[in-house]
């Protein structure tokens with residue numbers, strides 16, 4: 001399957017499972033996410049600008065960011081999810097589309113979050129996504145992201161009642177990419193996340209874009 005088809009599967013899938021996903025994600029237990037999200041928020045400057053990649057319906061994370069930041073931009077490839085986010089977080093600027101096609105000014109963000117979103121992009125794009133995020137962050141800006149812990153060259157199958165696509169490079173590769181990029185890694189934790197239909201392992205990262213030398 002080619003990249004565009006994989007992305008269409010994800011967009012159509014999240015359109016179709018909007019209600020099922022909302023109920024499913026409410027039941028997810030991930031204490032590492034909760035702790036690192038609070039830590040990320042505490043690190044943001046007053047009046048921060050933050051980008052939420054794969055914002056979904058905006059509940060609860062985009063809304064929590066909007067409660068404490070001056071500017072929140074969300075992007076989601078699923079039109080149904082993006083429309084829900086617009087409704088749920090009216091103060092946020094929600095864009096519908098692929099994060100790899102998102103236009104943002106360079107060095108315009110104090111923070112970027114990507115919560116359970118990277119694993120829906122083809123693994124071949126994960127390095128390029130990190131480079132895009134580096135470009136959008138101001139020097140000293142902060143990234144909070146989860147990455148799939150396992151290596152998965154790409155899987156398409158039924159998930160929550162619709163076709164879905166997942167992919168991942170594995171923890172070692174993400175650590176290598178961050179070490180090779182303009183990042184200071186402030187938190188690096190592998191988490192076994194309890195999901196309604198089983199367990200999944202993620203690598204959670206907080207990283208600071210290196211200040212200018």
Ligand SMILES: C[S@@+](CC[C@H](N)C(=O)[O-])C[C@H]1O[C@@H](n2cnc3c(N)ncnc32)[C@H](O)[C@@H]1O
Pocket residue numbers: 007010011014025053054055056057059060061075076077078081097098099100114115116117120121
């Ligand atoms: C597992 S959900 C997570 C939603 C939200 N971040 C949360 O934690 O509740 C992943 C979201 O990422 C979006 N997504 C997947 N691939 C994307 C892409 N290439 N560009 C933008 N959004 C994408 C999906 O449509 C979906 O809403």
